[in-house]
Amino acid sequence: MNQYIMPGSQRTLLFSGMALGLLCLVLSWFVGADEFHTRFWTNLLHNTVFFTGISFIALFFICVCITAWAGWYTLFKRVWEAFSLFMIFGFIIMIIIGIGNYLGYHHLYHWNDPASIETDKIINHKSGFLNKGVYLFGGLFVMAVWYLFARKLRSLSLAEGRDGDASFSYHHTARVWAAAFLPFAGFSSAFIIWQWVMSLDAHWYSTMFAWYSGASWFVSMICLTLLVLIYLKSKGYYEQVTGEHIHDLGKFLFAFSIFWTYLWFSQFMLIWYANIGEETVYFRHRMDNYPVLFYGNLLINFVFPFFVLMRNDTKRKFGSVGIVATIVLFGHWWDYFLMIKPGALHTAHELMGAGHGHGHDDAHGAVEHAAHFVSGFTLPGLIEIGVFIGFLSAFLYVVYNRLASAPLVSERDPYLAESIHHHV
Amino acid sequence: MTIRDKKVIYGLYNDEQDLLKAVKVAKGAHMDILDVFSPFPVHGLDPLLELEESRLHIAGFIYGMIGALTAFLGMTWIFTKDWPIIFGGKPYWSVPAFIPITFETMVLFASIGMVVTFYTVCGLGPGVTNPTLDDRLTDDKFAIAFDASHVDAGDVESFFAKTGAAEVNTKIL
Numbered sequence: 383m384n385q386y387i388m389p390g391s392q393r394t395l396l397f398s399g400m401a402l403g404l405l406c407l408v409l410s411w412f413v414g415a416d417e418f419h420t421r422f423w424t425n426l427l428h429n430t431v432f433f434t435g436i437s438f439i440a441l442f443f444i445c446v447c448i449t450a451w452a453g454w455y456t457l458f459k460r461v462w463e464a465f466s467l468f469m470i471f472g473f474i475i476m477i478i479i480g481i482g483n484y485l486g487y488h489h490l491y492h493w494n495d496p497a498s499i500e501t502d503k504i505i506n507h508k509s510g511f512l513n514k515g516v517y518l519f520g521g522l523f524v525m526a527v528w529y530l531f532a533r534k535l536r537s538l539s540l541a542e543g544r545d546g547d548a549s550f551s552y553h554h555t556a557r558v559w560a561a562a563f564l565p566f567a568g569f570s571s572a573f574i575i576w577q578w579v580m581s582l583d584a585h586w587y588s589t590m591f592a593w594y595s596g597a598s599w600f601v602s603m604i605c606l607t608l609l610v611l612i613y614l615k616s617k618g619y620y621e622q623v624t625g626e627h628i629h630d631l632g633k634f635l636f637a638f639s640i641f642w643t644y645l646w647f648s649q650f651m652l653i654w655y656a657n658i659g660e661e662t663v664y665f666r667h668r669m670d671n672y673p674v675l676f677y678g679n680l681l682i683n684f685v686f687p688f689f690v691l692m693r694n695d696t697k698r699k700f701g702s703v704g705i706v707a708t709i710v711l712f713g714h715w716w717d718y719f720l721m722i723k724p725g726a727l728h729t730a731h732e733l734m735g736a737g738h739g740h741g742h743d744d745a746h747g748a749v750e751h752a753a754h755f756v757s758g759f760t761l762p763g764l765i766e767i768g769v770f771i772g773f774l775s776a777f778l779y780v781v782y783n784r785l786a787s788a789p790l791v792s793e794r795d796p797y798l799a800e801s802i803h804h805h806v
Numbered sequence: 807m808t809i810r811d812k813k814v815i816y817g818l819y820n821d822e823q824d825l826l827k828a829v830k831v832a833k834g835a836h837m838d839i840l841d842v843f844s845p846f847p848v849h850g851l852d853p854l855l856e857l858e859e860s861r862l863h864i865a866g867f868i869y870g871m872i873g874a875l876t877a878f879l880g881m882t883w884i885f886t887k888d889w890p891i892i893f894g895g896k897p898y899w900s901v902p903a904f905i906p907i908t909f910e911t912m913v914l915f916a917s918i919g920m921v922v923t924f925y926t927v928c929g930l931g932p933g934v935t936n937p938t939l940d941d942r943l944t945d946d947k948f949a950i951a952f953d954a955s956h957v958d959a960g961d962v963e964s965f966f967a968k969t970g971a972a973e974v975n976t977k978i979l
Contacts, residue, residue, distance in 0.1 A: 651902050657894065692867070694859075805849045 383619050384793075386785045396779040403772005406765045410758065413765065418489045420730040421758045425766060427479055427490060428722045429773040431578050432715055434472025435599035436606060436777070440465035441532050442567050443603065445560035448535075448553075453800030454630055457623050457791055461610055463539055464784035465603065466532040468777050473525040476578070480518035491517075492584040492729040504585050504660070512581050521577060524570040531563045539792060546794035553796050571596060579718075582725035586664040590649040595721065597642040598714045601683070604635045605711035610781065612704050619790055625698045626804045632697030635707065636687060642714075643684040668724055674761060675720045682713035715770055719762055727759045813954035813978050814840065815962050816939055817971030818947045822848045825948040828969035829854050837965065838956050843939060843949040862927075866920045873915025877908040937979045947972075 407425060414421035440462040447455050455462070482488045492498055493505050493512040500506070535556060542552035572592035580591045588594075608631050614620050653661045668676045687710050696702040757763050762770075792798065819825045825848065832839055833854065842855060881904045885891065890898045925931050943949055952962050954976065966974045 647902075647905065651905070654902050655894065655896075694863075 383621075384789045384791055386614070386619060386782070386790055388782050388786050392782065393779075396775040396782075399771050399775025400779065401772075403769050403775060406768030406772060410765045410769065414758070416730050416734060418730050418734070420489070420726055421765075423479070423482075423488045423490050424723055424726045425758075425769045426475060427578070427726075428718055429715075429769055430472050430475040430479070431722070432599075432602065432718045433773050433777045434469060434476065435575075435595070436603045437465050437467075437469040437472060437532075438528060438567070438571065439596070439599040439603045440607075441469070441528065441535065441563070442571075443600070444535060445531075445563045445567070448556055448560035449564060453797035454627065454804045456795050456797040456801035457627065457804075458607075458611055458620060459539070459792065459795070460785060460788060460790055461607055461614075461781070463536050464781040465606070467536060467784045468780045469525075469529055469532055471776065471780060473529065476521060476525065477518075480514075480521055484514045484518050489730060489733050490726050491581055492732065493581060495729075495733055498584075498733075508584070512577070512584065517577050521574065524574055527566060527570070531559065534559055535563075539795075540788055542794055543789060543792035544794075546796075550796050579721050582722055582729070583664050584725075584729070585660055588649050588653070588661070588664070590645055594642070594645040594649055595718075597638055597645055598717050601635065601638045601642055602711055602714040604631055604638065605707040605714075606777075607631060608635065608703055608707040609711070610778075612700050614785075614790075615700070622791070622802050624804075625700075626806050627801075628700065628703060629698045629806050630804075632691060632703045635703070635710065636691040636697065639684060639687040639691075639710065643680070643688075646680070646684075664725075667728065668720060672720065672724055672760060675716065679713070679717050679720055683710060683717060686710070686713075712770075716762070719766070723759045727756060811978070812840075813976065814939065814951050815954045815957070815959065815974070815976045816843075816949045816951040817962075817966035817969075818940065818942070818949050818973040818975070819970070820947065820972050822948055824970050825950070826850060826854065828950055828965075828971070831969055832950065832965065835961075835965070837961070838952065840951045840953045840956075843943045843951065845944055845946065845948075848948075862920060862924060865923050866916045869919030870912045870916035872919075874908050874912040876915070877911035878904055881907065939977060939979070940975070 407422065410425050411419050411422040444459065444462050444466065446452075447459075479488075479490070483491060483494055486494070489495065491512070493508060494514055494517075498505050499509050505512070538552050538556045538559065542556070546552050575592050575595050576587075579595060580587065608628065611620065611623060611628070611631070615623060650665060653665060687706050690702065690706050691697055696706075755761075758766055795801075817828075819828065822844065825842070825844065829839070829842060829851065839855070842851065844851070882899060885900070886898045892898070893900070893903070896903065930936070939949060939951060940947065950971075954962075963974060
């Protein structure tokens with residue numbers, strides 16, 4: 383079975399998931415506690431950033447593997463290609479958010495508030511980089527390049543599967559494109575994450591943030607790959623994908639969970655030790671007002687996968703690795719929740735508290751305000767879970783749709799034999 | 807594994823695939839293989855020989871835990887009871903500052919503990935000379951060895967001839 387056919391029941395399930403997500407998204411417009419509809423906009427931004435990032439990292443990792451002459455992943459490389467093609471839908475939503483930001487329809491970003499640019503020294507100082515023009519048009523440029531590469535590598539892969547020959551000309555071309563993408567992706571992903579997420583806490587910055595959030599995307603991408611592969615295998619596809627491939631993916635999940643923790647801790651400890659006000663504000667706010675999210679983040683994304691995946695056999699068994707992948711995928715969604723929600727809520731309170739704009743000195747009132755439980759911010763509510771399910775369904779629908787549009791295994795890939803005989 | 811005063815009959819193979827096939831044949835004929843030697847780990851050899859999974863990593867986990875606890879509890883005792891010092895206005899019991907040292911000590915204990923355990927189990931150590939079967943086994947040859955007192959010499963010779971051994975030797979270790 384080299385051709386995936388999407389069953390009707392799956393289509394129905396995923397469309398119901400999407401409908402649920404849409405319903406919850408609309409609900410979050412109305413049940414939000416503030417006049418800016420921050421709950422709606424943060425839900426939209428949070429899930430879009432999370433799933434677009436997974437899509438981007440899939441493309442990035444295909445390029446890494448091609449450049450590194452890796453062969454183990456070749457059997458299921460179409461799964462990652464399908465992941466990378468979700469990108470365009472994420473970009474459409476990001477462009478909507480960008481236009482909303484440009485026209486002032488929402489108040490996600492403190493740096494976009496005209497009064498704050500006037501009176502707030504730090505925001506004023508950063509306004510050369512953090513402004514609505516760079517956000518929209520810079521983002522548009524990066525997204526266009528990413529999508530160009532995603533399309534190009536996909537079309538090369540398809541062409542190779544169709545009429546590749548012993549000269550491996552398609553693979554050679556793909557190597558050039560992959561190598562060209564890596565440096566661009568490295569710098570542009572930092573630009574994107576600073577603009578989209580880090581600038582939500584406009585006064586704060588961290589030079590480790592791009593790595594930290596990128597590691598989070600990577601772990602999520604591996605989790606989704608495992609879950610999709612286990613699902614497809616349970617339906618009888620991908621007979622040649624064995625415990626050996628799952629083992630390698632499990633090792634990536636294990637190793638990058640630790641890598642994520644390493645970055646999280648490095649970022650935290652340096653800021654904690656230096657104790658500089660403009661840096662500690664990020665963690666102080668989260669530790670005091672979001673303790674469940676803050677400490678739960680470490681438990682779910684480090685302690686749990688570390689101890690469960692430490693053994694050899696738990697990385698190989700579909701059951702154990704599947705359970706870990708499910709929980710850690712949710713864990714990194716939770717991680718992005720913690721990156722995005724507190725900053726946006728703080729901005730909303732600050733802007734509302736002083737009738738659209740005042741200096742940074744008055745921020746104390748806003749911090750105290752945030753100490754109260756705010757549904758959909760302090761903890762993910764049912765609406766947030768619903769939106770997550772909606773986005774996950776949309777992501778999986780695009781993935782299965784793209785998988786169905788091409789053979790599951792690229793028969794003429796030069797590394798196919800290596801992948802089939804992969805043994806760890 | 808230590809072998810002492812044993813007459814060993816062994817065949818040398820030029821290729822790992824020949825070796826794997828020969829081991830399969832020997833298993834099929836219920837021949838009692840003493841050991842198999844190769845210059846590098848051969849994929850698929852362990853399950854063929856029905857070797858048990860090494861327990862070295864369990865020992866490593868325990869050493870690591872001991873190391874982590876030693877460092878963490880040690881620093882806790884030093885900085886809260888024995889000699890409290892304020893660093894940069896931080897509390898005495900500053901957990902984030904302990905993490906890097908705890909991690910390093912865990913790695914140190916686990917690595918040294920595993921090396922010592924491995925050497926002890928294998929009978930290795932300074933001043934120990936272990937007899938070698940054939941010097942070329944560290945270079946490009948593969949060997950299947952039989953204990954000459956457990957097998958019939960004729961059977962073994964015909965087995966080696968059949969499975970394409972390049973050379974058959976006997977040695978007393």
